Structures are given as structure tokens and as C-alpha cells.
Amino acid sequence: MNVTSATDSTSKSNSTSSTSNTSSTGVDYNTFLQLLVAEMKNQDPTNPMDTSQYMSQFAQLSTVEQAMQTNNKLDSLLSSQSLSQADALIGKKVSFTDSTGATFSGKVASISINTDGSIATLEDGTKVAVGPGLTISQS
Template identity: 60%
Template structure:
């Protein structure tokens, strides 16, 4: 069993946010822009009410997307913890940069920003990702 889902999901998220951030503003930026527009509109020629409602609908959509992303992050973390729990007691095999092969039973697994790290019974810590075989 190869475990690399946490890193892959994080990498895909980073790529998506980088791409979208160059084309779009975030929720707070949109809200600031909308408030600035409302403050600086010409009182003799106010913004069309349909345009205003459209902007409020956009604001609502952005807010829902932000909340969905936060819930998705929580779900991914929970999923990673569930997967990590299932690895305890299993055998991990890997080869380090020097070419040394190591095999050992997984004693504990903890989640970090970039994925998961397993501690073997021998005390060796290994980042779970490509090149690690779990059996």
C-alpha cells in the first residue's frame, strides 16, 4: 500500500489557489471593494438596484465558497487522521537518499503541514509519501 494522498491533495490545493489568486480577489478584498463602491457612488446617480443585488449575490456566493473550503479542509484532516490510525502496527519499507533500505513496524503517525510522518519502533522517522511501501 502506497500512502501519498495527503501530499497529493495539498499539492493540488496549492496549485489551484495559486492559479485562481492571479485572476480573482479573495472574499475580504471583494467585500472591501463593494463597500468602497457604495461609499463613493454619486448621490445624484446611484447604482442601479439590479446591479447592487447582483453584487450582493456574488458576495453571498464567495462567502459560501469560503465556508465550503474551510469544511473541506476539516474533512481532509479528519480523513488523513483516519488513514494514519490504520497504519499503526503495519510494516513500512523505504530506501533513503544514501541507498540504505529500512524496514520496520510503525509505532505512531502524526500529521504535519506537508503530510504525515511515521515513527518506526526503531525510532526512525519517515515522511509518508512516494517511495514508502506499507504492508
Template identity: 55%
Template sequence: MVTAVNSVQQNSTTTTTDSASKTAVDYQSFLRLLVAEMKNQDPTNPMDSTQYVAQLAAFSQVEQSVQINNRLDQLLQASTLAQADALIGRTVTSADGKTSGVVQEVRLTSNGAVAVLEGGKQVTVGPGIVISQGS
């Protein structure tokens, strides 16, 4: 059983929607700023139109980078879910070797995945843990 799957998917959708709306607001703000800059420029020394195009291109590149980061976050979350599912039924030993048992469920937290063993003990999934076939 993998818990918090629905909340991760909902949070991902919410984060993506929020990021998209923030990006859209920023894009609209940029266009308003650009129009205001054009209206208020010195008529004796107007700004070159290529500078406006360069500013717009730079902002577009930043917007695309934000969208790429959002997609990478979604891929990482999907990868974490797949890895969590693969742990169920396997034996996990903590990095210090003190806690060991068969994974009953995996909980996804903001700090990463936590394997819940039979008997209720928990092992944080991270560097140094040992994963083997169930006993």
C-alpha cells in the same frame, strides 16, 4: 499511538473560527462599502438596484466558497487521521527501500504524516512507500 491528534483538532477549530470571523468581518465591510456607495452616488445618474443585488449575490457566492473550502480541509484532516491510525502495527518500507520497520506511532506534521518505526527511525508517508502486514 497517534500523536498531535488534539493539536490538529484544536488547530482545525481555531482555523475554522478565524476563517468564519474573517468572513463575517469581510461581509460587514462589504455592506458598509455598499451603503457608502449608495450614499455617495451621483443623484443625476443613480446606480441601478439590480447592480447592488448582483454585487451582493457575487459576494455571497464567494463567502459560500470559503465555507466549502473550510469543510473540505476538515474532511482531509479527518481522512489523514484515519489513514494514520491504520498504519500502526504495519510494516512500512521507505520509497528508496533503505528504511523499513513496524510502525509504532504516526506523527502528523504540516508536511504530512511521518511514521515512527520501532527503534526510532522515521519514514515520511507519501508516494512510493510500501505498506504490508506487521511482521
């Protein structure tokens, strides 16, 4: 089954900006499975898909699924590593300069980890992002 381009030349400028956002996420497992099932449903009955093509697509599906499982395990590993590094900061003295030029310092009382990174809470309640510009020293 041959498929031509899904966009025409008149909508190319509009579609470029929308596809740049989705291209980084790629095709997920469910989308790939839906495409495979749709292809099988819409194949020409007088010229069905070759068995080798079917097996090739099935192997691709399996590869996508294994890659997703690997990504999930890597995410878990990175979370665990972040927690270990955060634990090592508790009780350390840190100093930093904010965007206004003010300099702060204090001892780290706790660390919270979220999707944006790690946030250190100092003993006086000041919150600071753990990252560039933060100086860490022994207490």
C-alpha cells in the same frame, strides 16, 4: 464607475512576478466586502448604482461566503480522512529507501500529521514521510 488598469506598461514585468503569487489565493471575503463598500461610497450621487447591480454584487458576496464555508468543511473532512488512514498504518511493517540509497524498514509506532503531510515514526525512532517510495506490509 469605470476603473482602468491599475498598472502601467513600465511596471508590467515587475508586477507579473508579484501577481502570480497572489492570483492562486484569489480575493478573500474581507477584500471583496471592502471593494463593495468602497464602490458604494465613491459612486456618483447624480447617477447612483442601479438596484439590480447592487443585488447582483450582494449575491456575489453571498456566493463567496458560501464557498469559503464549503472550503472550511472540506478541509475538516480531509483532516478526518487523513487521521483514519494514519490509524490504519500503526503496527504495519514499512520499508523505504532514502535519497542516499540507504534502505530502512521497521514497524510503525506512531503517525503525526502536519501541513506538509504525514510522518511515520518507526519503533526504533526513525521518522519517514508517508508517500511515494514507502512500501507497507502486514506485520
